[in-house]
Amino acid sequence: xxxxxxxxQVGSGLFILLGFAALAYLATQTTSIANYRQxxxxxxxxxxxxxxxxxxxxxIKVAGVRVGSVKSIELDDKALDAIVLLSIDKRFGELPDxxxxxxxxxxxxxxxxxxxxxxxxxDMFKDGDEVVLTQSSMQLEDLIGKFLVGGDSTKPAADxxxxxxxx
Amino acid sequence: MSTLRRxxxxxxxxxxxxxxxxxxxxxxxxLPGSLRHFRExxxxxxxxxxxxxxxxxxxxxxxxxxLSLQLYYTLSIFxxxxxxxxxxxxxxxxxxxxxxxxxxxxxxxxxxITAEIGLMRATDxxxxxxxxxxxxxxxxxxxxxxxxxxxxxxxxxxxxxxxxLGAHLVGVTWLGLDNGTFWGNMTSSVDVWTDVxxxxxxxxxxxxxxxxxxTFQGYTTPPxxxxxxxxxxxxxxxxxxVVLALDFVMTAFLM
Numbered sequence: 559x560x561x562x563x564x565x566x567q568v569g570s571g572l573f574i575l576l577g578f579a580a581l582a583y584l585a586t587q588t589t590s591i592a593n594y595r596q597x598x599x600x601x602x603x604x605x606x607x608x609x610x611x612x613x614x615x616x617x618i619k620v621a622g623v624r625v626g627s628v629k630s631i632e633l634d635d636k637a638l639d640a641i642v643l644l645s646i647d648k649r650f651g652e653l654p655d656x657x658x659x660x661x662x663x664x665x666x667x668x669x670x671x672x673x674x675x676x677x678x679x680x681d682m683f684k685d686g687d688e689v690v691l692t693q694s695s696m697q698l699e700d701l702i703g704k705f706l707v708g709g710d711s712t713k714p715a716a717d718x719x720x721x722x723x724x725x
Numbered sequence: 726m727s728t729l730r731r732x733x734x735x736x737x738x739x740x741x742x743x744x745x746x747x748x749x750x751x752x753x754x755x756l757p758g759s760l761r762h763f764r765e766x767x768x769x770x771x772x773x774x775x776x777x778x779x780x781x782x783x784x785x786x787x788x789x790x791x792l793s794l795q796l797y798y799t800l801s802i803f804x805x806x807x808x809x810x811x812x813x814x815x816x817x818x819x820x821x822x823x824x825x826x827x828x829x830x831x832x833x834x835x836x837x838i839t840a841e842i843g844l845m846r847a848t849d850x851x852x853x854x855x856x857x858x859x860x861x862x863x864x865x866x867x868x869x870x871x872x873x874x875x876x877x878x879x880x881x882x883x884x885x886x887x888x889x890l891g892a893h894l895v896g897v898t899w900l901g902l903d904n905g906t907f908w909g910n911m912t913s914s915v916d917v918w919t920d921v922x923x924x925x926x927x928x929x930x931x932x933x934x935x936x937x938x939x940t941f942q943g944y945t946t947p948p949x950x951x952x953x954x955x956x957x958x959x960x961x962x963x964x965x966x967v968v969l970a971l972d973f974v975m976t977a978f979l980m
Contacts, residue, residue, distance in 0.1 A: 566768040573775035577879025580886040581925070587908075588814050588889060589915045669913075 598648035599626060600685040604659045604672070609640045610695030611670050612661055618644050618672045625650040628672060644672060644689070654679040658691035670695060748941045751862055752870050758860055759867035766868040773834040773869065774876025778883065780833055781826060785884035788825060789891025792816065797900050809902055810911035813892040818915065818924045822885040824972050827931035830877055831964035835939040838869050839960040842943025843953035851944075866944060870936045877932025878925045885924065923979050927972065934971060935964045 609631060618626040626646035634641050644659070656677030663670050674689075683689075759766065792813050800806045842865060845851050851861045896902045915921070939960045946956035 566771045567764070569775045570767045570771040573771060573778065574875070574879060576778070577774075577876075577882050580879070580882035581921075583886050584818070584882060584889070584921050585917050588818075588911050589917045589921060590912045 599645045600648060600651065600683075601629060602644045602646060602659075602683055602687055602689055604642050604644060604689040604692050605634070605637070606640045606642060606661060606692050606694045608694040608697065609642060609670075610661055610663075610697060612642070612672070612695065613669070616669065616671050618646060618674065620650065620653070620674045620676065625674070642672070651682065653683045655681045655683045655687060656691065657683070657689065658693065659689045660693035661695035663696065744945065745937065745941050748944070749937055752867055752937070752940070755860060755862035755867045756871070758863035759871070762864050762868060765864065766871050769868045769872035770875055773838070773872045774880060777830060777833045777876070777880060780829055781880045781884050782887050784825065784829055785822075785887030786891040788821060788884075789813065789817065789888030789893075790895045792821070792888070793892035793895040793900075797896060797902070806902060807906050807910055809896050810892070810907040810909075811914040813896070814889060814911045814915050815920060817885050817888045817892075818920045820972075820976075822881050822888065823924050823928040823931060824968065826881040826884045826928060827877065827935060827968045828965055830873075830880060830932070831935045831939075831961055831968065834873070834876070835935045835960045835964050836957050838873075838936070838939040839943040839946070839957045840953060842866070842869075842940060843946040843956050846944065846946055847948040847950065847953055849948075866940045869940055870933075873932045873936025873939070874929060875932075877935070878928045881924060881928035885921075926979065927975050930971060930975060931968050934967050938964050938967065 612628065612631065614628055614631060616628045617624045618628065626644060629643040629645040631643075632641045633639075646653070653674065654677040656679040658675045658677065660673050660675065661670055662673045677691075793809065796812050797806055797809055800809060800812070842851075845861075845865065851865065854861045854864065893907060897904050897907050942956040942960045942963075946952045
């Protein structure tokens with residue numbers, strides 16, 4: 559009498575274990591949860607006039623290699639530009655302090671990321687430093703607008719006469 | 726007389742809905758009492774969940790495989806086959822995993838719960854329990870309800886995992902997509918909380934709804950063999966409808 563009852567309990571236990579093993583498999587193998595758990599990191603500040611589609615936790619890359627992620631995106635209510643806090647892994651602590659940060663798009667329509675182009679300064683960035691040289695994200699609409707008004711980059715697309723043919 | 730007796734369809738469904746709601750409260754009230762029959766709950770988890778594993782795993786594997794095949798064809802039109810892993814994982818975790826598992830669960834476990842309780846009703850076993858001062862709500866209904874809530878999300882996770890393996894099998898092994906591209910794009914686009922855990926919440930809700938409908942239909946069945954047959958059919962039909970409707974509502978709120 560006790561034997562079949564024990565069998566049910568063992569079966570239920572195995573089933574629950576299998577279910578949680580499947581959940582753990584999904585969480586660790588199919589998502590980027592492993593990338594969120596960063597070791598020690600330091601924070602840099604960068605100002606952009608336009609961040610485009612940049613999102614929280616977007617990757618930060620040096621020469622295409624991921625070195626950190628975007629920690630926060632805020633609007634400076636005085637200067638009205640975007641302040642992006644970049645959280646960079648302590649392992650990559652040797653970034654020259656004249657490096658430039660730019661927002662790139664992976665592929666033509668892919669996700670956006672922050673690319674850092676290393677400079678040549680002998681001094682390195684420290685925690686809390688600001689990246690002075692920044693380049694905003696390339697706006698596809700602006701590009702098309704410039705193309706339509708004949709490459710005159712000083713003149714906004716909205717000012718162009720709609721009937722004027724492209725020169 | 727006949728006009729008074731003829732129940733309107735709307736009134737009938739409203740009455741069903743109302744008594745199902747009351748039944749839910751009765752189950753919740755019986756939950757503390759069912760803790761004394763904890764072994765029964767464990768046994769039901771095995772019956773409802775463990776014994777559904779084979780069908781869930783087989784179907785998960787095939788759904789993942791066919792999803793991979795179809796999406797590979799569609800994505801190759803745009804030259805976007807690199808996104809195959811992402812698209813398969815997102816559609817499985819967010820939508821297909823919980824819903825298909827729920828439909829299979831209603832067919833595999835919901836019907837057996839209804840038929841079992843219905844037969845207990847038809848053969849007066851539930852009345853006999855009451856006469857022996859055993860509360861059938863606490864001993865029969867509540868353990869099955871709990872087992873449904875526990876088993877459904879676990880089954881959905883197993884379904885998702887097998888689906889991903891099936892998609893990998895077709896996409897990488899058969900169609901020749903790069904292994905690193907498949908996993909890399911998937912891991913960079915799938916989020917634990919908004920995608921995986923959202924699916925778990927959905928499937929938990931589906932489990933509760935299916936278990937409620939199955940126990941309710943079994944408990945209130947007319948005590949005839951025809952009544953049990955109708956009740957079993959109604960379990961599958963109304964579970965499927967409610968699951969799909971609830972899926973839309975939950976997706977709209979959880980997105």
